[in-house]
Amino acid sequence: MSIEALDYSPRPAKRRALAMTALTFGLTIAALPCFALDVPVNVQVPTLAYDEHQIILVWEKPANHRDIRDYNVYLNGKFLGSANANNNRVSPAKPYINRFYDEDTEGFHHRIAIHSFTATGLKADTEYRFTVRAVDAYGNESADSKAVVQRTNRLPQVFNVIRYGAKGDGKTVNTRAIQAAIDACTPGCKVLIPAGTFKTGALYLKSNMTLEIGRGATLLGSERGEDYPAKGYIQYPYSTTIRPASLINALPRDPHAEEHFENIRIVGKGIINGNGWKRLEDDTDELGRALPVYVASNNTRYMQDGILAKDQVQRAVASGMNVKDAYGQMRSSLITLRNVRNVFYGDFTVLNPAYHGIMNLETENVVMANTTHKTYDANNGDGIEFANSRGAMVFNNFFETGDDCVNFAAGTGAEAVKQKPQENVWVFNNYFRHGHGMIVAGSHTGAWIQNILAEDNVSDGTDVGLRMKSTNFMGGGVRNVVFRDSAIRNSVKQGFIFTLDYNDPNAILDYVRSDIAGKFQDIKVSDVTVENPAQAALAVKGDSAHDAFHERFDFSRVSFKGTAPATIDGLRNSSFKNVTFEGTTKNPWSISNSANLSFTHVIPQPPQQ
Known part of the structure; x- marks a missing residue:
């Protein structure tokens, strides 16, 4: 049975239809099983999981959730939709989950529950009230959850990088132009990467901003090591190794300095491509979709396999570093944030980092939702990593990673x-x-x-x-x-x-055991x-x-x-x-x-x- 078979999406009208069907066949209403379903708990809007047109809800399953098959969401008291149906539209993970259960013909596997909902098409600067009800296989609903009230953002001031001289031709290195747009961004603003391929080196974000990779846009990492400051950050306070800046950073420019940030959003329907490794022929997945496959390299083959990875390691070796340390230390990750309070990652696709994917160091309250990670089989190409951080939600994501x-x-x-x-x-x-x-x-x-x-x-x-x-x-x-x-x-x-x-x-043991x-x-x-x-x-x-x-x-x-x-x-x-x-x-x-x-x-x- 597929997940779709459990996607009942019952409305009050459907419950009436079920009752009429029972009467038509000479049954009583009592013939429809009806249990007192427990109410969903802790309905909430995750950190920064809203903008001027969208609000994301999540909730916890009640302790007794055995008979629950779906959840219905109500907006200002009116039925808005079911979690399963909504998830089919917004989550890149859901089509694969559906296929997984389609192939489980013997019914061996545990059926998961979907407990999030993305409300779209909302008005800016408007307050909305949501409740959630549990639903069983017969369309019976629980009572309403506690209400959560959220106001959408005002329409932000948009800083389009093209206005600052950026060119989406896939060739021009736009680091200065894009950074100028970020530096000009006022609190609450949005820096927009529009449709096109915008090549860039390391970028540095600041507090209270959104970086949006628009639909049809690719933020492409430069293949030149010189475009990423070699003195980017130290992973731990006692580390002796200094890693280069990532493609996108929320870091002080001085790796020995401490700087705190807050309220950073990285969103959009576009692509962030680290340009780290050569690409093999695409793999065709179980849905018939093409997935990229990158060369599975190591510290002996980076010269033939790497793009940015090759140039960065080669430069470090030329400066006197041994190959093993250069390979394990001097490749750029895709995104690195440190000392940031309140972060939201949403919707974008990650490709081909030279090193790790998304690094969150000593952060607080980080949310990642509805993103797609296609980094297989890039060496050390993790999806998302947290170090010495507090508070995170990771949901509705598709992971196809090299680590x-x-x-x-x-x-x-x-x-x-x-x-x-x-x-x-x-x-x-x-x-x-x-x-x-x-x-x-x-x-x-x-x-x-x-x-x-x-x-x-x-x-x-x-x-x-x-x-x-x-x-x-x-x-x-x-x-x-x-x-x-x-x-x-x-x-x-x-x-x-x-x-x-x-x-x-590849580990560098630069610490006291x-x-x-x-x-x-x-x-x-x-x-x-x-x-x-x-x-x-x-x-x-x-x-x-x-x-x-x-x-x-x-x-x-x-x-x-x-x-x-x-x-x-x-x-x-x-x-x-x-x-x-x-x-x-x-x-x-x-x-x-x-x-x-x-x-x-x-x-x-x-x-x-």
Whole structure:
């Protein structure tokens, strides 16, 4: 059954029609099942998720959501639309989610819930009142949620970069012209990249502005390393390596200075292209659409594979840096923001970064919605990364990346304890196609990564579903993570992996090692299906030699399908309830160096320890 089959979109009129149908066939109204549905909770407008014509809503599922099939949104008391139908129109992830369930002919996979809504076509500077109702399979609605009231923005002053001399011919380097438009932008303004291909070097945003990549527009990174200041930023306060500026930055011009920003929006229907690597022939995806594939390079092949990546590494080597460090340090990411309070990324498409995708360092309140990431298989081409940041929502996005899709970091080694943790994140309603992992915590775990909720996501073809990685000298760890109500298929490696045995060949160890190993604890996984992982359904790797044990894992109602094993080494005080393995004739469990593990209604049961 497809998601579309569950897209009931019932209106009050439909409920009356159902009742009339029942009467026509001689039934009573009571023959239509009717349950008291719980009300959606915490309906809200995410940070900066509105402009002069659009408002985005999100909400939490009630605790008892088993019978809910959709959500109806009401505007000023009148029916506006259903979450599922709306998501079909606005989310680049939804067509892939629909196809995923179309192919699930045996009904193995957990069905996700859509709990966001984008209201469009609104008037500027106007107040709107929204409520949300849960809906069951028969069209019955819950009571209204608490109302949320939001006013759209006034029409902003628009600074079109063409007025400042920019040319969208794909050849002219427009850095000065585009930066002039940004510098001229007044608080609350919008800098517009119109239709065309606008090549540029590093750009620096400021507070209280919107950068819009318009429909038909491409912001194309220059292929020349000289167009990106080599002294861009330091990842952590104790780092010795200085990375070059990214294509788009909210950073001080002096990498040793501290500057704070607020209220930055990067939006639009256009493309941000980092111009990092050569492009292979396009791949045709499951929807018949062309997806770009970039050369999967490394520090021995960058000269033949790279564009911007080649020029930046070549320049660094010419200045005296060794190749390994130059490759791991001197390539530009696509977007880097530091010390920014309130950020919204919306709608645009990301292509071909020379290094990472979108970096959020020490930020607060970041939202990413309805974006498309096509960076596969660009080396280190992550989707979105957060480091030592607080508060984030990532929803309705499509990820096809050359590295981790959604990644969290919190510092390295002994000095990381002086930093704030990475915390308070909600990731939902995304589709993950290629990538090293859907949700990835680590390997930089020094100041702790904590309080993450990932739910109602779908993956088909990533290396790993939930991935946690650290080392025995990184310190900190990951804690208080909930991963639930999701479906995973065709993992290239593992369904879940929690490992202290991580090594990055390009990592620069410019920090004092901690004498404490990373640790994963208080991890809850529930209502998840995993089909055909290639290497392992579940892999837990502690480090008993350094007394590093993970603990308090809780797996509930998790179903695996396929022949991959479940290997546990270095886990304590954990429980597995209603965990099943289908499609294997061998006992999948291999358990060592672990203690106080309980298995309830697990099929098959692990061998006695």
